Amino acid sequence: MELAVFLLRLLVGILAFPVYLLHFLGFWSNICKKLFPRLMVRFSVLYNLYMESKKRELFSNLQEFAGPSGKLSLLELGCGTGANFKFYPPGCRVTCVDPNPNFEKFLIKSVAESRHLQFERFVVAPGEDMHQVADGSVDVVVTTTVLCSVKDQEQVIKEVRRVLRPGGAFYFLEHVAAKPSTWTYFWQRVLDPLWFLMFDGCNLTRESWKSLEQAGFSQLQLQHVQAPQLVWLVRPHIIGHALK
Incomplete structure (x- = not known):
C-alpha cells in the first residue's frame, strides 16, 4: 500500500510538473494567494448550498452565548468571502480574521449585503497569532473549512481559547481525513x-478532531458526518462546538 501511494504520488507530480516548478521557483504562492479568493467566491456558494442545513443546525443557538448587553460578539477565523454571515443572528458584532488580504474586497461585498450584522473590523493575521484581538474579548469563535489549512492547529486552538471569554464557545465545521481503511483515505x-x-x-489528511479533543475545553460536542454532495475527497467532516 505504501509503495502504491508513493508511485501514484510520483505520477501525479510528473503530470503536475508546471505547478511544482512554479512552487520551486517561488512564484506559485503569490499566484495562489491572488487566485484563491476568486475560486472561493464560487466554491462558497456551492458549499453553502450543499451544507446549508448543517450550518443552520450548527449556528442555531449562537445567540445563547451573548453577553449581558444581549449582543453577541463573534470572531470568524479564516472568514474568506463572508459566506457564513447569513447564518449569524441579527445584531451580532462580527470581527473577521484572515491571513490573506486579497479576501477583503469580497468580504466588503458580503458586509454590504448583511445589514443584520454589525461589522467591527477585518484583521489580516494568521490564526496562530491573533495578538490584535484581546484576551477574553469575544463570546464565540467560528471556523469553517479552516483547520485544514493552518500551519499549526494546536497553536491556533490555543489562540481561540485565549480570545474567548470564560464560558465562550468555539464552533467548527471542518473536512477531515477519512477512515484509514477506505479508498477515500488512500486517494487523499x-x-x-x-x-x-x-x-x-489545504490538507486532505488532517485528523482535526484529535487536536480539539486534546485542547483542554471544558466541554466538547463533536460529530463525524459525511457531505455526500461534495467532491468525494472532502466528504468526511466534523461538526460541533466546544466551551472554554
Whole structure:
C-alpha cells in the first residue's frame, strides 16, 4: 500500500510538473494567494448550498452565548468571502480574521449585503497569532473549512481559547481525513501534496478532531458526518462546538 501511494504520488507530480516548478521557483504562492479568493467566491456558494442545513443546525443557538448587553460578539477565523454571515443572528458584532488580504474586497461585498450584522473590523493575521484581538474579548469563535489549512492547529486552538471569554464557545465545521481503511483515505494520501499547492495550503489528511479533543475545553460536542454532495475527497467532516 505504501509503495502504491508513493508511485501514484510520483505520477501525479510528473503530470503536475508546471505547478511544482512554479512552487520551486517561488512564484506559485503569490499566484495562489491572488487566485484563491476568486475560486472561493464560487466554491462558497456551492458549499453553502450543499451544507446549508448543517450550518443552520450548527449556528442555531449562537445567540445563547451573548453577553449581558444581549449582543453577541463573534470572531470568524479564516472568514474568506463572508459566506457564513447569513447564518449569524441579527445584531451580532462580527470581527473577521484572515491571513490573506486579497479576501477583503469580497468580504466588503458580503458586509454590504448583511445589514443584520454589525461589522467591527477585518484583521489580516494568521490564526496562530491573533495578538490584535484581546484576551477574553469575544463570546464565540467560528471556523469553517479552516483547520485544514493552518500551519499549526494546536497553536491556533490555543489562540481561540485565549480570545474567548470564560464560558465562550468555539464552533467548527471542518473536512477531515477519512477512515484509514477506505479508498477515500488512500486517494487523499495520494493527492495530498498537489492538493496542498493547488488550494492554498489545504490538507486532505488532517485528523482535526484529535487536536480539539486534546485542547483542554471544558466541554466538547463533536460529530463525524459525511457531505455526500461534495467532491468525494472532502466528504468526511466534523461538526460541533466546544466551551472554554
